[in-house]
Amino acid sequence: MAKRPIEPFRIKAVEPISLLPEAQRRRIIKEVGFNVFRIRAEDVFIDLLTDSGTGSLSQFQQAGLMIGDESYAGSRNWFHFEQTVKEIFQKKFVLPCHQGRVAENILFSTILKKGDYVPNNTHFDTTRANTMHKGGIPVDFPCREADDERSDFPFKGNMDIDRLRAFIQKVGPDRVPVIIITVTNNSVGGLPVSMANIAAVRGVCDEFGIPLFFDAARYAENAYFIKRHESGYEDRTIMSIAQEMCGHADGIMMSAKKDGLANMGGFLAINDEKLLGRLQEMLILIEGFLTYGGLNGRDLEAIAIGLKEALCEDYLDYRVGQIRYFGEMLQQVGCPIVTPTGGHGIFADAGKLLPHIEPAHFPAQSMVVELYRRGGIRAVEIGSMMFGDKDPNTGKAVAPKRELVRMAVPRRMYTASHLEYVVDIVAEIVKDKDRLRGYRIVKEPAYLRHFTCELEEMAGYPAGAISG
Numbered sequence: 107m108a109k110r111p112i113e114p115f116r117i118k119a120v121e122p123i124s125l126l127p128e129a130q131r132r133r134i135i136k137e138v139g140f141n142v143f144r145i146r147a148e149d150v151f152i153d154l155l156t157d158s159g160t161g162s163l164s165q166f167q168q169a170g171l172m173i174g175d176e177s178y179a180g181s182r183n184w185f186h187f188e189q190t191v192k193e194i195f196q197k198k199f200v201l202p203c204h205q206g207r208v209a210e211n212i213l214f215s216t217i218l219k220k221g222d223y224v225p226n227n228t229h230f231d232t233t234r235a236n237t238m239h240k241g242g243i244p245v246d247f248p249c250r251e252a253d254d255e256r257s258d259f260p261f262k263g264n265m266d267i268d269r270l271r272a273f274i275q276k277v278g279p280d281r282v283p284v285i286i287i288t289v290t291n292n293s294v295g296g297l298p299v300s301m302a303n304i305a306a307v308r309g310v311c312d313e314f315g316i317p318l319f320f321d322a323a324r325y326a327e328n329a330y331f332i333k334r335h336e337s338g339y340e341d342r343t344i345m346s347i348a349q350e351m352c353g354h355a356d357g358i359m360m361s362a363k364k365d366g367l368a369n370m371g372g373f374l375a376i377n378d379e380k381l382l383g384r385l386q387e388m389l390i391l392i393e394g395f396l397t398y399g400g401l402n403g404r405d406l407e408a409i410a411i412g413l414k415e416a417l418c419e420d421y422l423d424y425r426v427g428q429i430r431y432f433g434e435m436l437q438q439v440g441c442p443i444v445t446p447t448g449g450h451g452i453f454a455d456a457g458k459l460l461p462h463i464e465p466a467h468f469p470a471q472s473m474v475v476e477l478y479r480r481g482g483i484r485a486v487e488i489g490s491m492m493f494g495d496k497d498p499n500t501g502k503a504v505a506p507k508r509e510l511v512r513m514a515v516p517r518r519m520y521t522a523s524h525l526e527y528v529v530d531i532v533a534e535i536v537k538d539k540d541r542l543r544g545y546r547i548v549k550e551p552a553y554l555r556h557f558t559c560e561l562e563e564m565a566g567y568p569a570g571a572i573s574g
């Protein structure tokens with residue numbers, strides 16, 4: 107049993123939350139077509155939709171907001187931001203932008219040609235979409251352990267080096283303008299990439315003369331896992347591990363909404379001076395001048411402070427400990443989850459919990475609806491509803507490997523007792539699981555349907571299911 111993690115902070119400002127009466131929650135979820143993206147946030151009690159931009163600022167960040175300098179060019183907060191990014195990420199040039207996906211857009215519109223391949227341990231959805239939008243072809247090389255449910259290998263976020271090398275040999279290095287490592291690997295459960303694996307990918311990059319970029323949203327959580335699980339790193343500071351990781355990369359794409367401990371922001375950081383001019387042109391075109399890139403001076407300050415706070419070991423002990431504690435409690439009440447637990451949330455295996463609902467009728471969404479009905483909890487489906495869209499090229503639906511419910515945990519926001527409440531609600535759902543019903547889509551857009559589609563609960567499916 108994991109130790110109950112104690113929050114290494116006390117609460118100075120409070121935001122009230124309230125649980126609506128159950129009858130009202132049942133009415134609301136029906137009104138929004140059983141799609142939790144369409145619920146008003148105020149109607150949610152515990153919001154585990156995402157860990158992106160949803161965390162709390164520290165008192166130091168709040169104080170930083172007050173010294174925001176909103177000058178158009180050369181604001182003092184920009185220099186603090188730039189210096190902090192250079193120190194942690196070990197790059198010569200920094201381009202600020204308002205979200206991680208803009209860093210992707212700026213980089214890919216500059217370096218990708220139509221038909222180029224972009225290998226990644228596993229693409230995050232915006233990275234995949236931005237690659238395809240610029241005519242590139244995203245290819246994933248997760249390590250073999252990532253899919254092995256019985257394996258407790260800590261670095262399931264790793265890249266499969268042999269398959270990566272074989273792929274480059276097959277298509278030729280000229281068609282691979284960049285290799286990306288996503289740290290931590292969001293799509294396999296927020297699991298880390300080891301330093302040894304990062305160094306091995308660097309080796310492949312050197313062998314073929316291809317630059318290496320990190321999609322670094324959760325760089326601090328990744329560095330923490332290296333310290334805990336990779337030999338030789340036990341006594342190192344998180345900062346020095348993060349610096350060593352980043353030293354292997356030629357460039358960094360960052361969403362500061364995760365380990366920047368900020369509500370908005372991002373950047374691109376590079377070493378290659380030849381690339382700089384073209385990236386800067388694009389930055390000015392779509393975001394703003396080089397010293398603010400779509401951000402307020404006060405935001406730049408909050409990010410500069412947050413990037414360092416994310417590297418504090420007592421914060422990371424609590425952060426990763428909280429996720430582990432949450433996962434172990436869920437397993438104890440009989441909820442199957444993806445293991446080992448990663449850095450930013452729990453992935454419940456609804457396919458296993460609800461085998462009586464076929465993937466085509468969205469078992470994970472059924473659990474998401476039930477979490478809201480019974481507990482006012484908002485989670486997100488990562489299964490056939492999210493990934494089962496028809497491929498625009500082939501017209502065929504692709505079946506995902508698992509039907510998951512992600513309960514992401516915002517940073518420094520919820521206490522252990524909030525998570526215990528969520529576990530109590532999941533325990534009720536586990537007891538009543540045979541009564542959960544399937545769903546069918548009644549309205550859907552052409553792309554990214556999970557954000558806006560509407561569903562209906564299937565009466566009488568499966569037989570005997572009576573929740574509603």
Ligand SMILES: *Cc1c(COP(=O)(O)O)cnc(C)c1O
Nearest residue numbers: 205206207230232292321323361
């Ligand atoms: C969130 C995220 C992004 C995109 O960042 P935004 O700030 O949401 O635009 C890219 N990659 C990874 C791994 C992420 O988690």
